Amino acid sequence: MHYKMLRLAYSMRNVTKVARAVRPVPAARMQPVRFMNGVKFYSSTSSLTKEDVLARSISVLNSFELKVPSSSIGMETEFIKDLGMDSLDYNDVLVALEEEFDVVFDDNVANEIKSVGECVDYILKNYTPAEESLDPEIR
Amino acid sequence: MASAQEILSLYRQFLRYSRQFENYNFREYFLRRSREEFRKLKEFDGDTSAIIEKAKKELGVLRRQSKISQMYHFDKLVVEKVKKH
Amino acid sequence: MYRFRIGASVRRFSVSALRRTSSSGVKQAMPTSGAQPPQGSSISLKSATRDPSEYGTRPIYLDMQATTPTDPRVLDKMLEFYTGLYGNPHSSTHAYGWETDKAVEEARANVAAVIGADPKEIIFTSGATECNNMALKGVARFYGKSKKHIITTQTEHKCVLDSCRHLQDEGFEVTYLPVNSDGLIDLELLEKSIRKDTSLVSVMAVNNEIGVIQPLEDIGRICRSHKVFFHTDAAQAYGKIPIDVNKCNIDLMSISSHKIYGPMGVGATYVRRRPRVRLDPIINGGGQERGLRSGTLAPPLVCGFGEAARLMLQEYDADQAHIKALSTKLMDALLSMEHTQLNGSRIHRYPGCVNVSFAYIEGESLLMALKDIALSSGSACTSASLEPSYVLHALGADDALAHSSIRFGIGRFTTEAEVDYVIQALTERVKFLRELSPLWEMVNEGIDLNSIEWAGH
Numbered sequence: 001m002h003y004k005m006l007r008l009a010y011s012m013r014n015v016t017k018v019a020r021a022v023r024p025v026p027a028a029r030m031q032p033v034r035f036m037n038g039v040k041f042y043s044s045t046s047s048l049t050k051e052d053v054l055a056r057s058i059s060v061l062n063s064f065e066l067k068v069p070s071s072s073i074g075m076e077t078e079f080i081k082d083l084g085m086d087s088l089d090y091n092d093v094l095v096a097l098e099e100e101f102d103v104v105f106d107d108n109v110a111n112e113i114k115s116v117g118e119c120v121d122y123i124l125k126n127y128t129p130a131e132e133s134l135d136p137e138i139r
Numbered sequence: 140m141a142s143a144q145e146i147l148s149l150y151r152q153f154l155r156y157s158r159q160f161e162n163y164n165f166r167e168y169f170l171r172r173s174r175e176e177f178r179k180l181k182e183f184d185g186d187t188s189a190i191i192e193k194a195k196k197e198l199g200v201l202r203r204q205s206k207i208s209q210m211y212h213f214d215k216l217v218v219e220k221v222k223k224h
Numbered sequence: 225m226y227r228f229r230i231g232a233s234v235r236r237f238s239v240s241a242l243r244r245t246s247s248s249g250v251k252q253a254m255p256t257s258g259a260q261p262p263q264g265s266s267i268s269l270k271s272a273t274r275d276p277s278e279y280g281t282r283p284i285y286l287d288m289q290a291t292t293p294t295d296p297r298v299l300d301k302m303l304e305f306y307t308g309l310y311g312n313p314h315s316s317t318h319a320y321g322w323e324t325d326k327a328v329e330e331a332r333a334n335v336a337a338v339i340g341a342d343p344k345e346i347i348f349t350s351g352a353t354e355c356n357n358m359a360l361k362g363v364a365r366f367y368g369k370s371k372k373h374i375i376t377t378q379t380e381h382k383c384v385l386d387s388c389r390h391l392q393d394e395g396f397e398v399t400y401l402p403v404n405s406d407g408l409i410d411l412e413l414l415e416k417s418i419r420k421d422t423s424l425v426s427v428m429a430v431n432n433e434i435g436v437i438q439p440l441e442d443i444g445r446i447c448r449s450h451k452v453f454f455h456t457d458a459a460q461a462y463g464k465i466p467i468d469v470n471k472c473n474i475d476l477m478s479i480s481s482h483k484i485y486g487p488m489g490v491g492a493t494y495v496r497r498r499p500r501v502r503l504d505p506i507i508n509g510g511g512q513e514r515g516l517r518s519g520t521l522a523p524p525l526v527c528g529f530g531e532a533a534r535l536m537l538q539e540y541d542a543d544q545a546h547i548k549a550l551s552t553k554l555m556d557a558l559l560s561m562e563h564t565q566l567n568g569s570r571i572h573r574y575p576g577c578v579n580v581s582f583a584y585i586e587g588e589s590l591l592m593a594l595k596d597i598a599l600s601s602g603s604a605c606t607s608a609s610l611e612p613s614y615v616l617h618a619l620g621a622d623d624a625l626a627h628s629s630i631r632f633g634i635g636r637f638t639t640e641a642e643v644d645y646v647i648q649a650l651t652e653r654v655k656f657l658r659e660l661s662p663l664w665e666m667v668n669e670g671i672d673l674n675s676i677e678w679a680g681h
Contacts, residue, residue, distance in 0.1 A: 086181075087143070087147055087181075088147075088150060088174070088177055088178060088181060091147050091150055091151050091154070092154060092174070094151065095151050095154040095155055095158065096158075098155065099158055104155075105151070107144075107148045110147070110148070110151060111144045111147065111148070160296075163639075164285075164293065164637035164638070164639065165293075165296055165637065167637075167639045167641075168636065168637050168639075169296075171546075172539075172542065175542060197297075200296070200297050200300045201296075203300055204296035204297070204299065204300050205296075207296070207299070208296065213282060214280050214281050214282040215279065215280020215281070215282060216279075216280050216282045216283070216284060216642075217279055217280055217281065217282065217283065217284060217596045217645065218279065218280075218284060218639070218641045218642050218645050219279060219280045220278055220279060221277075221278060221279060221280055222278075
């Protein structure tokens with residue numbers, strides 16, 4: 001129970017952060033909104049930005065052993081050609097990205113993906129804000 | 140003979156279920172072993188169908204057990220970051 | 225010459241120092257380092273490199289000789305028998321019995337395969353303690369009319385030693401072989417100790433405290449040539465080191481399930497069929513398990529055990545490589561600290577058990593300062609008492625060294641991050657505890673500790 005609450009609180013915090021990145025909300029308007037309402041309010045209009053997804057994708061990539069500095073990674077970067085990965089390596093990355101964004105790469109998509117940008121686009125298209133999906137505890 | 144794409148699809152599923160273990164030691168173990176085994180499989184030169192069949196059975200075990208692991212929560216270990224969604 | 229009333233007070237000093245500081249500290253909200261340094265002290269047990277609030281609080285498990293976590297693949301097998309396959313394996317009149325019987329026999333084959341045995345030679349029991357009792361008392365009593373002597377070693381597990389003690393009460397004679405400073409028995413002495421009326425030699429395969437591997441093949445050869453039965457307690461060895469019962473001429477072997485990532489409450493005795501080993505069963509009844517161990521088998525436990533055994537074979541290479549690498553890393557780091565020593569043979573050892581002495585520190589206080597790591601100073605049965613380990617004593621270690629030893633158990637599920645954490649924690653806290661130790665102070669002043677006249681111990 002306690003754990004569930006923690007998880008919920010954490011995902012809410014995330015949503016708020018994301019929402020801020022989308023469009024800065026005047027502090028005065030944020031103040032009176034109650035916690036639960038706040039989530040509802042922002043989620044209905046917010047989605048991830050490309051910049052945000054890319055930044056988080058790069059930090060996911062950073063948890064792997066990279067042969068290039070992460071600062072050189074961009075939308076055009078290709079896993080095999082630029083990062084020197086093999087098919088197992090970048091499929092590992094794909095699954096890590098799935099966990100980070102709570103998406104699943106379809107088999108036919110995953111088999112075709114070559115670049116970081118293709119991942120980012122797919123994530124943007126398939127991302128569902130956490131609170132609109134079922135509670136992770138009962139999913 | 141399984142195609143390279145089938146094997147990669149299987150690999151992703153192994154990693155997905157491994158990552159879903161709530162227990163740190165089991166999660167790390169199955170990630171490590173999945174990586175090791177698929178790397179061996181990639182270099183394996185010959186008929187892979189028996190190996191793939193066995194892997195599919197093991198995947199069923201992972202799928203069930205990762206779910207069970209999610210049903211029981213214990214404190215995080217001192218080497219484990221508390222965050223996680 | 226120094227006169228120094230010390231002994232027990234050394235221990236009390238360091239322990240109470242820790243207690244005092246932990247109660248006056250900033251609340252015990254930091255289980256990451258159970259002990260707090262005195263206020264105003266420049267020594268900090270908190271790691272400067274990380275923020276404890278970002279991490280969990282549950283200790284790292286490094287006590288694999290006590291028990292191992294149940295492998296999820298084992299649990300998956302067991303759940304079949306708790307959800308649908310609930311027949312009594314001994315019910316021969318219906319399908320429910322047949323299906324569990326088939327599963328039990330598969331488990332038996334898996335258990336046998338690890339040691340190159342025939343499945344018919346595997347007798348399921350409740351665990352290695354029962355196995356040891358069964359083998360020692362069973363063989364001794366069956367052949368007791370003509371043979372009154374058994375041989376074992378001083379470093380055996382408590383349940384072997386205690387069974388021997390009981391046999392002595394029944395009129396048997398027992399020879400307890402000593403071990404050398406490496407923990408190994410002397411083969412010549414073993415051979416000389418065998419008498420006309422010796423029925424059994426019992427020598428453990430891997431020691432539970434120091435991980436030393438006895439020369440099973442040599443012992444087996446000696447026993448066979450003198451027509452004496454050879455029993456080995458392989459609770460810590462089964463599946464972890466290669467053992468072939470035929471190559472080693474082993475007649476009886478004790479096996480435990482929960483030391484190989486299987487469920488607790490089940491084990492097996494290997495009982496050779498050719499040449500046949502006969503024994504007096506301890507548990508009588510319906511004649512299950514070749515009449516050697518009556519009672520309904522527990523299919524969930526037995527089949528979980530069987531799956532664990534199968535995995536020990538399947539994962540053997542991967543486990544060995546992983547455990548060896550982590551063990552080497554841990555051992556190198558701990559032994560590079562000054563005044564530390566490895567207990568037991570460096571060569572003949574199972575790498576998953578590392579026993580190290582930290583001189584000038586009391587083991588119990590070190591364990592208290594390592595609340596974030598689940599460790600033991602010896603076997604689980606003896607660690608409740610403050611008595612120093614009889615195994616280390618048998619190796620010739622003095623009280624102080626035996627008191628300052630800690631056992632690290634590494635297994636399939638141990639991670640490199642955990643070992644790194646343990647190395648750092650040990651390095652920091654051994655230093656801290658030595659700062660508190662009067663002995664350490666004297667050593668640093670160049671006083672020969674052997675010149676001290678000890679009193680009051």
